[in-house]
Amino acid sequence: MKGIVFTEFFQFIEDNFGYEMVDELIEETQPASGGIYTAVGSYPFNELVSYLTYFCKKKEMDPALALRLFGHHLFNVFSKNYQQFFKAQNGSFGFLASIDNHIHVEVAKLYPDAELPKFNIISQTETEMVMHYTSERKLHALAHGLIEKTLEHYHQKGEINTQVLGEDGSQVQFKITLK
Template sequence: MKGIIFTEFLDIIEDAFGLEVCQKMLDQASDIGVYTAVGSYDHRALVTLIVTLSKITGVSAEDLQEVYGEAVFTRLLQTLPAMTGIQQDTFNFIKKVEDHIHTEVKKLYPDATPPQFDFISETKTHMVMDYKSARCMSHVCLGLIKGCAKHFGQTVHVTMAPLNKSKSHVRFNLDLIVE
C-alpha cells in the first residue's frame, strides 16, 4: 500500500482526535509512525492502526475506515494528474478511477496493487459496481464514494453488500438523489 495512505491517515487522526490520541494509537500498535508518501508498506500495519484506534476511541473500525475514506478523498484528489475532459460528477469520476487513476498509479508505482472496480450497470441515477481488493477495506471505499459525492455537491445514497466471506469482493449500489 502506498505511503500516502498512511501519511494522510496519521494527519487525519491527529486533526480529528488530537496528537495525544494519535501517539497513543501508535504506541499501543507498536508502530513508530514513520512513513513517506512515496514508500510502500504492508496494508496490515494500517489495519492494526485502525483496530487500535477503534479500541481507544470506542468507534467501530468500519466507521473509522468510512470517515477516513471521506476525509482523504479531497487530499488524494489534489495529488492526481489533471483529468481533462472528464464530466465533473460523482458517477463519471468513479468510472474514471479504474480506467484512468488506477492506470496512472500503476505507471508511477509498478508495485502498486490498487483495488479493482467492475461496473455492472448504470443509468443517470443508479450505478452498481463491484469492489475487489485483497485488502478488504470496502468501508474506506464507501467513505471515498461519499467524499466524492460531497466534492461534486451531489447526494448519493450508497449501500454495500459483501459477495464473499472475506469481504474482498463487495457490491456497491449507488443512487443519485436528484432534487
C-alpha cells in the same frame, strides 16, 4: 501499502483526535517501520490494520465508521492534489468509472508496487450505477467514504447501498442511486 495512506491516516487522526493519539498508536503497536513513512515508500499493510484495531478499541468506534471517515479525509487530499482527474469528468458516475480505467492505472504506472483495488462497473444508467469492489485488503468501507465525498464534490445527492458478496468481505457491491 503506499506511504501516502499512512501519512494521511496519521493526519486524519491528528486533526480529529490530537497528535498524542498518533504517538500512542505508534507506541502501543510497535510497527516495524517505527511509524516513519514517506509518501512514495511502501510499508506493510498490517501496520494500518494494527493502528485501526487499536484506535477503534480505544475509542469504541466501529472500524467501518473509522474507515469511512478516513475516506472523507483522503478524498479531500486527492481532490486538492489531483485536480486534473476531477476536472476531466462532469459527474460522479463518470469519475467513479475512471478510477479503474484511468486513475488507478496512472497510480500503478507511477508506483508499480501499489496495491490497488479493482472496481468493475456492472451497470450504469443516468441515475443508477452498480459497481463491484474487489480487494484482498477488504477496505470497502474506505471506498464507501470516498464515494460519499465524490457525490458531494459533484453536487449530487444520492443513496449508496452496500452489499457484501461472499463471506470474507473482499468483494462488495455498491449501488448508487441519484436523487
